[in-house]
Amino acid sequence: PKAKVIKLRVAEQHRLQRVQVNGWIHRLRVQKGVAFIVLRDGTGFLQCVLSGDLANAYQTSTLTLESTVSIYGVIKPVPEGQSAPGGHELIADYYDIVGLAPSGDEAFTNKVQESADPSILLDQRHLALRGETLSAVMKVRATLLRAVREVYEEEGLLEVTPPCMVQTQVEGGSTLFGFQYYGEEAYLTQSSQLYLETCVPALGDVYCIQESFRAERSHTRRHLSEYTHIEAELGFLSFEDLLDHIERVISRTVAKVLADPVAGPLVKQLNPNFEPPKTPFMRLEYVKALDWLNEHGIPNEDGEKFKFGDDIAEAAERKMTDIIGVPILLNRFPLEIKSFYMKKCADDPRVTESVDVLMPGVGEITGGSMRIDNLEELLAGFKREGINPEPYYWFSDQRKYGSFPHGGYGLGTERILAWLCDRFTVRDCSLYPRFTGRCKP
């Protein structure tokens, strides 16, 4: 008889009912007289028990991991003393093989071993995604993106979709991916910031969730060539307001993820020691951070004491963040180590109204600033960086047609996830990671 087709996510609600479930064989134990299948359908897991004729059928002995099956039967609580995902199991009365996966050399377990070399697992990413850890991170990722959209909605920001193909840089010429665009030079966008700035007079405060591209040459655990960039731009606010806003967005987004019935428990599982960040975040000025680093004997990139103007590179930044152990809003970076568009501090023109958010375990997850709103100053910024201002006419125009104080920031989705889910590298937080030397699958 016909049975209701259900997703495993709602198996609990169908206890004692006869249902049809469709999925992939995640785990398999066939013995004489009974076969146990843990079925996976992407929304959940369900143990299915095949006994009697079903278990003894020749077909059952041919079953393999990752074969697709449709199984029919009644969902019952597991007997006392036994365990199964969700505390229930499906007592099967019939099943169909929809797609039989290979056995032998080609068997799934030979293709994807969690202990295999990372580059093999990356070649087999399409199969590795089915693993419990990677799929859990992807579920948290989906919830994170939904949560951040909700927070922006509550904060009154409007979502826009800027272009990925552009003719301007934002974060330095050395990491641009260039290509030919109908005979013209073009780039994959490094950041949607400049476009967001043009939206504020038209649409008010805005945000976007868009891919950004960086031709990073170094192999690090937190750099991708393509990443999902969450960016926002707000008008008529002070630097302090911007810091408060960033802190609010991060802490409320995390709170929503933790409160989510699917993602919350997954974060617990992936990162049992995770503590939601306490607000207000620690605020640390760049010059004070240099003192801290020097006091703690952490050297700069040349192995020397930090001095004003030095970049706090990844290793030192991470060490400092790990020792301090709480989120840090590191702010007021020197002009010369930051981008052309950053506004100088009124009380000290050597430094800018800029901020990086640093998280234990990862380091920088967010970078932002107030923007230069004076045309002459912006043109001086282009000059300092050796940028031809001509392709930026539309960006410069913002300083002519009704300039206004504004600021914004970008959050790296994969970096927030690495922090939230305790992953060693951002590569584990991207569906199909792109980095130096990898553009497949």
Ligand code: 4AD
């Ligand atoms: O600090 P970044 O380069 O700042 C900007 O792009 C600004 N224009 C953003 C803005 O103000 N609208 O990048 C922002 C964030 C970083 O803090 C980091 O989390 C992430 O983007 N990020 C990367 N994530 C993965 N791989 C890379 N190669 C990344 N580069 C930056």
Ligand code: MG
């Ligand atoms: Mg940065």
